[in-house]
Amino acid sequence: MRFRSTNRQCPEVSLREAVLRGLAEDGGLYMPVTVPALPSAFFARLRGLTLPQIAFEAGRLFLDDDVPEDILQTIAAEALNFPAPLVTLAGDFHILELFHGPTLAFKDFGARFMARLMAHFVRVSGKELTLVAATSGDTGSAVARGFFGLSGIRVVILYPSGRVSEAQEKQFTTLGGNITAVEVAGSFDDCQKLAKQALTDAELSRTLSLTSGNSINIARLIPQMFYYFAAYAQLKDASTPVVFSVPSGNFGNLTAGLLAKRMGLPVARFVAATNANDVVPEFLRTGKFHPRASRRTLSNAMDVGNPSNFARMQDLYDNDWRALRAHVWGAGFSDADTEHAMRVAKEQNGHLLDPHTAIGLLGYRVFQRQENLPCQGIVLATAHPAKFADVVARATGANVPMPDRLSECLSRPKRSVSLANRYFDFKEMLLA
Numbered sequence: 001m002r003f004r005s006t007n008r009q010c011p012e013v014s015l016r017e018a019v020l021r022g023l024a025e026d027g028g029l030y031m032p033v034t035v036p037a038l039p040s041a042f043f044a045r046l047r048g049l050t051l052p053q054i055a056f057e058a059g060r061l062f063l064d065d066d067v068p069e070d071i072l073q074t075i076a077a078e079a080l081n082f083p084a085p086l087v088t089l090a091g092d093f094h095i096l097e098l099f100h101g102p103t104l105a106f107k108d109f110g111a112r113f114m115a116r117l118m119a120h121f122v123r124v125s126g127k128e129l130t131l132v133a134a135t136s137g138d139t140g141s142a143v144a145r146g147f148f149g150l151s152g153i154r155v156v157i158l159y160p161s162g163r164v165s166e167a168q169e170k171q172f173t174t175l176g177g178n179i180t181a182v183e184v185a186g187s188f189d190d191c192q193k194l195a196k197q198a199l200t201d202a203e204l205s206r207t208l209s210l211t212s213g214n215s216i217n218i219a220r221l222i223p224q225m226f227y228y229f230a231a232y233a234q235l236k237d238a239s240t241p242v243v244f245s246v247p248s249g250n251f252g253n254l255t256a257g258l259l260a261k262r263m264g265l266p267v268a269r270f271v272a273a274t275n276a277n278d279v280v281p282e283f284l285r286t287g288k289f290h291p292r293a294s295r296r297t298l299s300n301a302m303d304v305g306n307p308s309n310f311a312r313m314q315d316l317y318d319n320d321w322r323a324l325r326a327h328v329w330g331a332g333f334s335d336a337d338t339e340h341a342m343r344v345a346k347e348q349n350g351h352l353l354d355p356h357t358a359i360g361l362l363g364y365r366v367f368q369r370q371e372n373l374p375c376q377g378i379v380l381a382t383a384h385p386a387k388f389a390d391v392v393a394r395a396t397g398a399n400v401p402m403p404d405r406l407s408e409c410l411s412r413p414k415r416s417v418s419l420a421n422r423y424f425d426f427k428e429m430l431l432a
């Protein structure tokens with residue numbers, strides 16, 4: 001499979017090059033030149049397949065030129081070694097729990113797979129790699145944990161000072177080794193901008209082999225398709241149309257779902273559920289895309305004002321607003337809505353939701369009410385409630401027991417480097 005830039009101003013590249021560059025030379029994001037279709041035989045066997053088996057069968061259509069099959073099998077088995085259970089809350093309503101990985105958020109799927117894939121490429125080339133990732137919280141922990149201890153890869157995590165929860169921060173500032181956490185005096189969008197600028201800096205790329213750990217990297221997007229298939233495989237009734245509701249920020253997760261649909265997964269509709277940072281729902285409503293500075297909310301992993309994967313969504317639908325709208329429905333929700341949804345879920349089902357998942361649930365409920373489609377809903381649960389224990393406690397009065405994985409790193413000392421929001425300073429740091 002070859003990959004091309006969403007800006008279409010530079011040559012097609014191999015998967016290896018797309019992964020090691022992160023961002024295309026022309027500043028665009030890499031997309032597969034064609035989205036391969038899975039054969040009907042795959043769907044006939046889907047129910048019997050494990051997540052690593054799904055990853056192997058769907059993944060090899062993208063990776064086959066660059067990664068030998070036995071290595072892909074090992075990467076899939078090692079990266080996706082935790083469950084993604086579908087929990088049915090009502091007959092037609094399910095939650096796909098994507099938070100059973102080491103950092104308790106869905107980003108473990110993408111980060112662990114990407115880490116092993118890059119480690120393979122570094123092993124083959126023998127060339128040291130520097131990975132830069134901007135984070136609003138969960139990317140940092142998933143990437144840091146996914147890459148910790150891998151030889152030949154230096155990881156630099158950029159995060160907005162004072163805007164991530166303590167539990168999130170401790171997960172990527174307490175590792176040390178090949179992981180450096182950089183605390184930026186600015187917002188997540190500032191961090192993302194610094195990272196992007198470094199990736200397109202020709203002078204830097206002469207000295208360093210630099211790539212991105214964000215969902216702009218195609219290596220994170222590909223594995224995020226797999227659990228959509230795995231969710232479908234777990235449905236008792238596969239004949240009622242399926243709607244996936246995806247709590248969204250940078251829209252990597254939702255874009256992966258759109259790719260899974262393009263590969264043949266029968267999905268009736270996607271719900272793009274956001275917090276107050278609702279530029280994509282607004283676009284779906286009006287056809288106008290107005291990126292703006294992000295606003296702080298309780299669901300901080302989705303505080304993104306200029307979602308990077310929007311370019312991929314547009315590319316996948318040839319910039320046809322109507323075509324995209326036929327597959328994706330969107331809505332944004334306030335913090336008050338979010339807290340209310342968390343409270344109701346606890347009172348009605350005894351179910352504790354983190355604020356991001358609560359927005360996914362709200363999205364599905366409102367979609368159902370407005371569109372009145374005969375369907376069943378799958379809400380992607382993107383984080384474990386313990387990761388946002390303070391928000392959960394305030395909204396519901398419940399104390400979420402702290403999983404050992406989290407309490408261990410809370411007790412370790414934070415180590416970070418402070419950085420002004422200035423590209424020059426960041427560049428000096430990378431070159432030092």
Ligand SMILES: *Cc1c(COP(=O)(O)O)cnc(C)c1O
Nearest residue numbers: 138249250251252253301382383
């Ligand atoms: C990153 C994140 C999101 C948003 O995912 P995108 O792929 O950026 O849209 C949602 N919920 C949680 C808990 C996250 O960490």
